[in-house]
Amino acid sequence: MAAELGTGETERRYGLAKPFDSLILNWLKIIAALAVGVIYGLRLKTGTTEAHFFWTQDLPVLGGCLALVLALGLAPQGLLARVRIGWPAQAWVAVLALVCFAAGAIGVRLVFPGYTLSLDEFLANFDAQIFARGELYAPIPPAWQPYAPTMQPMYMLPLPDNLWASAYLPVNAAIRALASKVGAIDLVNPAMSAFSIVATYAVGRRLWPEQPRIALIGAALLGTSAQLIVMSMTAYAMPAHLAFNMAWLWLFLRRDRIGHAGALIIGFFAGGLHQLSFHPLFVAPFILQLWLDRRITLASVYTLAYAAICVFWVEYWAIAKHFAHVAATADTSTGGGYFVARIWEQIQDIGFQNIGGMAENLMRFVTWQNPLTAPLALAGVLAAERAKGHLRAMVLGVLITLLLLLFLVPSQTHGWGYRYLHGFLGTIALVAAWSFTRLTASFSAQQQAAATGGLAAACAASLLVLVPLRASQAASYVRPYVAANAAIQSAPAEVVVIDHNSKVLFDMGTLTRNDPFFERGPKVMALAAMDEDTVRQLCADHPSLLIFNGQSAASYGIDVVKWEGDPDIAKLRALMAQLHCGHVMLHEQPAIFLAKRDQSS
Numbered sequence: 001m002a003a004e005l006g007t008g009e010t011e012r013r014y015g016l017a018k019p020f021d022s023l024i025l026n027w028l029k030i031i032a033a034l035a036v037g038v039i040y041g042l043r044l045k046t047g048t049t050e051a052h053f054f055w056t057q058d059l060p061v062l063g064g065c066l067a068l069v070l071a072l073g074l075a076p077q078g079l080l081a082r083v084r085i086g087w088p089a090q091a092w093v094a095v096l097a098l099v100c101f102a103a104g105a106i107g108v109r110l111v112f113p114g115y116t117l118s119l120d121e122f123l124a125n126f127d128a129q130i131f132a133r134g135e136l137y138a139p140i141p142p143a144w145q146p147y148a149p150t151m152q153p154m155y156m157l158p159l160p161d162n163l164w165a166s167a168y169l170p171v172n173a174a175i176r177a178l179a180s181k182v183g184a185i186d187l188v189n190p191a192m193s194a195f196s197i198v199a200t201y202a203v204g205r206r207l208w209p210e211q212p213r214i215a216l217i218g219a220a221l222l223g224t225s226a227q228l229i230v231m232s233m234t235a236y237a238m239p240a241h242l243a244f245n246m247a248w249l250w251l252f253l254r255r256d257r258i259g260h261a262g263a264l265i266i267g268f269f270a271g272g273l274h275q276l277s278f279h280p281l282f283v284a285p286f287i288l289q290l291w292l293d294r295r296i297t298l299a300s301v302y303t304l305a306y307a308a309i310c311v312f313w314v315e316y317w318a319i320a321k322h323f324a325h326v327a328a329t330a331d332t333s334t335g336g337g338y339f340v341a342r343i344w345e346q347i348q349d350i351g352f353q354n355i356g357g358m359a360e361n362l363m364r365f366v367t368w369q370n371p372l373t374a375p376l377a378l379a380g381v382l383a384a385e386r387a388k389g390h391l392r393a394m395v396l397g398v399l400i401t402l403l404l405l406l407f408l409v410p411s412q413t414h415g416w417g418y419r420y421l422h423g424f425l426g427t428i429a430l431v432a433a434w435s436f437t438r439l440t441a442s443f444s445a446q447q448q449a450a451a452t453g454g455l456a457a458a459c460a461a462s463l464l465v466l467v468p469l470r471a472s473q474a475a476s477y478v479r480p481y482v483a484a485n486a487a488i489q490s491a492p493a494e495v496v497v498i499d500h501n502s503k504v505l506f507d508m509g510t511l512t513r514n515d516p517f518f519e520r521g522p523k524v525m526a527l528a529a530m531d532e533d534t535v536r537q538l539c540a541d542h543p544s545l546l547i548f549n550g551q552s553a554a555s556y557g558i559d560v561v562k563w564e565g566d567p568d569i570a571k572l573r574a575l576m577a578q579l580h581c582g583h584v585m586l587h588e589q590p591a592i593f594l595a596k597r598d599q600s601s
């Protein structure tokens with residue numbers, strides 16, 4: 001065998017064949033770098049969603065990633081060398097895209113049963129329902145206007161009392177609204193994710209026209225990412241960010257007028273997908289590279305165009321209210337001042353605790369990718385900096401985004417992988433693919449074949465083992481929320497109050513859900529958004545309302561943590577008990593009346 005492989009079998013380090021020896025070392029570097037932050041985060045906040053995911057989902061998979069790379073390094077290289085790709089590159093890309101689309105389309109119902117766990121998802125569909133009726137805002141009936149802040153207390157646009165809509169930018173919701181017209185709203189993100197695989201391959205072909213295998217490897221690493229496929233089953237805007245970013249880069253790399261014009265058009269819509277910051281952070285390093293290359297005219301066009309794009313989307317809410325003839329007041333300002341105020345809120349939360357949350361999220365990110373992506377990408381970071389050009393721009397975009405997220409939004413709360421980096425999955429996969437070719441460039445033909453066979457085996461393991469495992473983890477986590485939400489939405493009451501903050505704490509945003517047009521289900525309200533006057537009025541108007549509290553959440557198996565409880569909410573809870581207002585929902589017993597002492601717990 002040694003003779004068959006030349007020097008392939010003898011050139012081993014730590015008993016591992018190349019390049020898997022380097023990749024396992026890179027995995028250990030990643031773990032060592034993130035472990036300090038993860039340990040700090042776990043000691044600081046043991047009850048966060050990130051900590052829960054780390055212990056129950058990510059740590060076991062991390063061990064599996066290490067085991068796979070070790071197995072590839074220990075495997076007989078002659079065996080790996082016999083693995084043959086066979087089909088043309090375009091056929092593999094098409095297969096990966098079709099598998100992603102099918103998995104996403106099926107998973108919307110099979111993994112998540114049509115339920116949107118996070119408010120980012122729910123509000124995308126909330127706004128889509130409004131847009132589908134040809135409106136920018138939904139009207140609130142007069143009887144419910146006093147309770148509007150309690151029916152959706154987070155991420156809502158400041159509007160007069162008779163209207164509501166989310167504070168997210170409109171493009172993702174508009175796409176979903178258009179798809180809903182033909183009954184295809186659940187296919188939006190599967191289609192976006194499948195397109196991203198194709199676009200990543202196309203970008204790779206433009207970047208390395210003489211090395212087509214890099215494009216195929218990049219598409220394969222992306223197409224076998226559990227984050228890509230499971231996120232395609234959701235209503236998040238992130239699959240659209242990835243698709244738009246890769247379409248932008250493909251057009252940008254055409255290097256002609258049609259390409260640049262198309263990139264600017266894509267950039268306009270990408271900026272308004274849901275949050276303004278994500279797409280400009282992706283393109284900024286490429287525009288900076290134009291300046292460094294002294295392409296002054298083109299750099300000026302892009303700089304001025306993106307300045308205009310950012311100004312437009314910052315002022316979008318004010319413009320939309322003007323065209324909808326919605327009168328602005330001091331407490332419903334939505335212009336540039338509103339945008340700055342939202343950023344200032346996030347800046348005030350900066351602290352050392354951000355390091356722990358960011359480390360947990362990054363550990364989540366690397367373990368949700370193909371097991372070779374993270375160590376290959378790490379190997380390519382410094383090399384890409386030396387290579388400069390577009391490679392450096394791809395790496396710089398990720399680093400700048402992580403730096404800003406560390407200070408502004410370190411916690412993603414819910415997410416399958418690290419969704420704030422989702423828009424960079426394509427470029428990260430391409431950097432990793434380029435890194436693989438560098439690591440194997442000096443190999444003999446047999447060593448090249450063995451390394452490529454190992455890569456193919458890792459892709460197969462990721463797609464056939466890791467993706468189903470991650471989908472199963474997501475389904476198991478979401479299942480109690482699905483059941484609780486279904487019980488609340490079909491509850492035999494006009495109002496259900498969500499009391500999330502007592503002896504245990506759970507995420508009220510996962511259950512405080514209402515139809516934007518008040519046409520379905522009971523009205524769901526958050527106790528945390530009420531005051532004493534609101535409670536008295538609510539109990540007078542709807543004395544037979546139901547309460548979903550920590551005891552209810554635990555009965556459904558929802559993830560809860562021990563909590564001291566907010567004293568202000570405790571006063572409201574005591575007031576409801578004093579007014580004999582409300583029955584507590586329990587699993588399979590939705591209207592059991594509890595004694596006063598139980599209601600106050």
